Amino acid sequence: MTPSPADRRKSGNPATQAQIDLTVKQQREQKRQEKLAEYQRQLAKRRRSKLVWWIVGATAAVLVVAAIVASIVFAPAPAPSYDRGDSDGSGIEGLETFENTASHVDTAVDYEQTPPAGGDHNAIWLNCGVYTQPVPNENAVHSLEHGAVWVTYDPAQVSDDDIAALEAQLPSTYTVLSPYEGMDSPIAVSAWNAQLKVDEADDERIEQFIRAYWRSTNAPEPNAACTGAYDAPGKK
Incomplete structure (x- = not known):
């Protein structure tokens, strides 16, 4: 066992x-x-x-x-903010002023200023904003009629840094930035019946112009919209 x-x-x-x-x-x-x-x-x-x-x-x-x-x-710096401009800009050196008509037309217009600073225009306004391609004159002029400021530059005469510097100076509304070939100056700043041409993007007169004319009640149709209409090609 x-x-x-x-x-x-x-x-x-x-x-x-x-x-x-x-x-x-x-x-x-x-x-x-x-x-x-x-x-x-x-x-x-x-x-x-x-x-x-x-x-x-x-x-x-x-x-x-x-x-x-x-x-x-x-983070990118916020867009600058300005009060509504009601000045005639008379203290801005080099400022030019004009007398333009303001009729709606459905044809191309031969403008007296280059770029235009008022005149007959298309019945549809250009939506304000930054464009990387040239925009139609007739639509952009309608935006000027609503109190917008249009900043144009000749791409052959400015650098990418210049373009960025221009964009940084613009309010987020009621401004248009676009290239414009063949200008007689590198940069032009236009409002209804007023224009300033400068050589440098950091010219202090650009801000003076915007302060004088941005959403100006002297425009033919102040307070009218600058959105909800036509986006031209190249809008950012």
């Missing part, structure tokens, strides 16, 4: 029995040490996991803060 495990742990010899008891104690201690080692491994794993998540969270927080700072630092 095969002895049971309990029987195998018993011996009539005291020395042998002592050895058996020692072996059992060693096995128990080994199991206890194994359990302790496993507990310590799990504890170290949880600590590493917490450290990793803390690092991830801290890194994410730093990235969020950096993104917010970058959005503030590198």
